[in-house]
Amino acid sequence: MADHGTRVGTRFGPYRLDALLGYGGMGEVYRAHDTVRDRDVALKLLHENLAGDATYQERFRREAQAVAKLGEPHIIPIHDFGEIDGVLYLDMRLVEGEDLRARLRRTGPTSPVDTVAIVEQVASALDAVHAVGLAHRDVKPENVLVTPSDFAYLVDFGIAHQGTDTHLTQTGTAIGSLAYMAPEQLDGVPAGAATDVYSLAAVTFEALTGTPPFPGATVSQIVRATVMNDVPSPRQRSAAVSPQLDAVVMRGLAKAPEARFSSAGAFAQAARAALSGQWPEGSAPPTAALGADPAYDQTMIGQRPPTAPMTGPQAYSAPEPQPAPYAQSPYGQPHYAQPQYAPPQNYPGLQRTESGDGGRSLQVVLGVLIGLLVLALIGLGVYWFGFRTAAGPGQAAPSSTTTLTQTVPPSTSAAPTPPPGTERCNADVGVAGGVTSCAFAANVRTAYLADGPKGEARTVTAASPVTGQSYAMNCAPETGVVVCRGGNNAVVVIF
Numbered sequence: 001m002a003d004h005g006t007r008v009g010t011r012f013g014p015y016r017l018d019a020l021l022g023y024g025g026m027g028e029v030y031r032a033h034d035t036v037r038d039r040d041v042a043l044k045l046l047h048e049n050l051a052g053d054a055t056y057q058e059r060f061r062r063e064a065q066a067v068a069k070l071g072e073p074h075i076i077p078i079h080d081f082g083e084i085d086g087v088l089y090l091d092m093r094l095v096e097g098e099d100l101r102a103r104l105r106r107t108g109p110t111s112p113v114d115t116v117a118i119v120e121q122v123a124s125a126l127d128a129v130h131a132v133g134l135a136h137r138d139v140k141p142e143n144v145l146v147t148p149s150d151f152a153y154l155v156d157f158g159i160a161h162q163g164t165d166t167h168l169t170q171t172g173t174a175i176g177s178l179a180y181m182a183p184e185q186l187d188g189v190p191a192g193a194a195t196d197v198y199s200l201a202a203v204t205f206e207a208l209t210g211t212p213p214f215p216g217a218t219v220s221q222i223v224r225a226t227v228m229n230d231v232p233s234p235r236q237r238s239a240a241v242s243p244q245l246d247a248v249v250m251r252g253l254a255k256a257p258e259a260r261f262s263s264a265g266a267f268a269q270a271a272r273a274a275l276s277g278q279w280p281e282g283s284a285p286p287t288a289a290l291g292a293d294p295a296y297d298q299t300m301i302g303q304r305p306p307t308a309p310m311t312g313p314q315a316y317s318a319p320e321p322q323p324a325p326y327a328q329s330p331y332g333q334p335h336y337a338q339p340q341y342a343p344p345q346n347y348p349g350l351q352r353t354e355s356g357d358g359g360r361s362l363q364v365v366l367g368v369l370i371g372l373l374v375l376a377l378i379g380l381g382v383y384w385f386g387f388r389t390a391a392g393p394g395q396a397a398p399s400s401t402t403t404l405t406q407t408v409p410p411s412t413s414a415a416p417t418p419p420p421g422t423e424r425c426n427a428d429v430g431v432a433g434g435v436t437s438c439a440f441a442a443n444v445r446t447a448y449l450a451d452g453p454k455g456e457a458r459t460v461t462a463a464s465p466v467t468g469q470s471y472a473m474n475c476a477p478e479t480g481v482v483v484c485r486g487g488n489n490a491v492v493v494i495f
Contacts, residue, residue: 004020004023004028007028007030007045008020008030012032012043012045012084012085012087012089013084013085013089014034014035014036015030015032015033015034015035015041015043015091016032016033016035017030017031017032017043018030018031018032018033018040019031021042022142026046026047026050027044027045027046027047027050028044028045029042029043029044029045030042030043030044030045031043031094034079034091040094041079041091041092041093041094042076042091042092042093042094042095043089043090043091043092044089044090044092044156045087045088045089046060046087046088046089046090048086048087050088051083051086051087051088052086057083057088060081060088061081061082063134063157064078064081064090065081066132066134067129067134067157068081070128070129070132072124072125072128072129073124074121074122074124074125074151074152074153074154075125075128075129075153075154075157076092076093076095076145076153076155077092077093078090078091078092079091079092079093092155095145095147095153096147096148097145097146097147097148097151097153098145098146099141099142099143099144099145099146100118100141100142100144100145100146100152100203100207101140101141101142103146104141104206104207104210108210109207109208109209109210109238109240110207110208111240112208112240112241112242112245112275113275114150115204115207115208116245116268116271116272116275117150118144118146118150118152118207119200119203119204119207119267119268119271120268120271120272121151121152121153122139122144122152122154122200122203122264122268123200123263123264123265123267123268124264124265124268125153125154126139126154126193126196126197126200126264126265127263127264127265129157129196130192130193130196130263130264134157135191135192135193135195135196136154136157136191136196136199137185137191137195137196138156138177138180138199139154139180139196139199139200139202139203140177140179140180140199140202140203141203141206141207142156143155143156144203178219178222178223178226179202179212179213179214179215179216179222180198180199180202180203180212181195181198181199181226182194182195182198182199182257183198183226183227183255184257186223186226186227192257193263193264194257194258194260195257196264197252197260197261197263197264197267198252198253198254198257198260200252200264200267201249201251201252201253201260201267202253204249204252204271205232205234205249205253208234208238208240208241208245208249209234209237209238209241210237210238211237213226213231213232213253214226214229214232227255231250231253231254231255232250232253233246233250234246234249234250242274242275242277244273244274244277244278244279244280245271245274245275247274247279247280248267248270248271248274248280249271251270251280252267261467261468262467262468266466266467266468270466280466280467281436281437281440281464281466281467281487281490415480416479416480416481416495417478417479417480417481418430418432418481418483418493418495419432419478419483419491419493420432421433422491422493424495425438425441425442426438427495428442428445428494428495429441429442429444429445429492429493429494429495430492430493430495431491431492431493432491432493433489433490433491436490436491436492437464437465437466439464439465439466440462440463440464440465440466440471440490440492441492441493443462443463443464443465444460444462444473444475444484444492444494445492445494446462447460447461447462447473448460448473448475448482448484448494454482454494455477455482456477457474457475457476457477458475459472459473459474459475460472460473460475460484461473471486471487471490472486472487473485473486473487473490473492474486475494481493481494481495482494
């Protein structure tokens with residue numbers, strides 16, 4: 001089978017080989033006619049040397065049988081499998097369509113909506129395979145078949161590849177497969193669900209931008225870039241990619257398997273949510289320059305003191321020496337600049353400080369002195385026009401005691417006031433900020449109440465059902481409620 005297509009027009013057991021549909025490092029796929037059942041099929045013939053490996057034969061049969069039983073609509077059904085004349089074969093349904101590679105060459109990058117629609121279907125096939133303990137091992141555009149009605153199939157499953165095969169020695173397929181292989185696969189680590197998630201993210205990247213994440217002309221170029229280069233941003237290559245979808249794809253391409261989405265379905269679900277402007281849980285709108293990876297920005301800077309509640313998104317910046325009056329504050333409310341006092345230029349013993357803490361301290365001291373002077377003048381005026389007038393000319397003011405009273409309203413407990421933008425999940429919890437799920441909020445409340453009574457400030461850790469990861473949350477009382485903040489702008493309100 002060194003010369004591709006040489007079997008066209010010949011017989012293979014009960015099959016008549018009519019046309020070559022494709023080939024790769026593991027074998028060839030033919031359009032064939034099953035003369036026994038009188039139907040056209042797609043017949044994959046694997047290289048003869050694979051049939052000579054007894055261990056591989058047993059694994060081939062076991063995995064082919066498992067895939068044949070799945071019945072997942074986005075997996076092409078396997079009619080039959082076995083060995084004829086020392087050649088392993090797969091008899092599959094013949095589907096009319098084109099692979100995603102051919103479509104990208106014909107139309108260029110696909111829109112985010114069309115890309116996510118295909119990704120969801122491929123993810124459904126991958127989740128079914130992962131559920132029975134298998135892995136595809138070679139997710140790439142060539143192995144995604146799309147019909148004219150945009151129904152997608154995932155083809156060429158892991159039954160055609162050995163568990164530790166990295167394709168580094170497969171002539172003609174090394175470049176095509178390496179561009180979508182996870183970093184751990186290049187180290188010979190057995191493939192699993194996490195490696196397929198990476199490959200699906202790489203396919204998504206190329207469908208959106210027209211290029212793979214780490215393009216290269218040689219094996220060494222691709223390997224070095226995959227292992228050593230930073231995770232690329234699809235948004236930097238295509239303006240059609242939203243920041244939310246950018247964060248999803250970059251997280252799918254994480255170097256560490258545990259940092260990716262927990263399943264292919266979770267990746268597809270996050271991509272679909274991103275089309276509606278939702279950030280993946282644990283992520284936040286990027287505040288750094290384009291290209292920063294918001295999916296990994298999970299820095300926690302200390303614990304907020306309970307006596308200094310924060311009621312809105314936090315924005316930290318260096319202090320400005322001369323704030324302008326009515327400047328906008330980070331919390332969305334008007335900010336009133338403090339009056340600045342400067343000493344007279346000829347005031348003895350004082351030096352005007354143009355910058356630094358000394359100038360600020362001097363201004364504060366002068367402000368206090370002037371304030372006391374004004375209060376003294378007011379008190380003198382009250383005495384003069386009040387008591388002296390009442391006594392009359394030449395008479396001393398009668399001794400009197402003045403009592404000042406102030407009516408204080410009865411103390412009442414303040415009504416619960418959650419942070420602005422809070423949406424109630426139920427009577428117990430709510431979320432704010434638009435990046436937190438109600439399921440995660442419920443877990444935060446459970447963890448908080450399990451550690452002690454309500455109303456105390458403490459840090460808890462809760463798991464997210466969406467990402468499968470745990471996040472530290474700083475909880476503190478705020479105006480009748482407890483507000484927990486953590487991760488990346490995740491906000492949970494406990495009523």
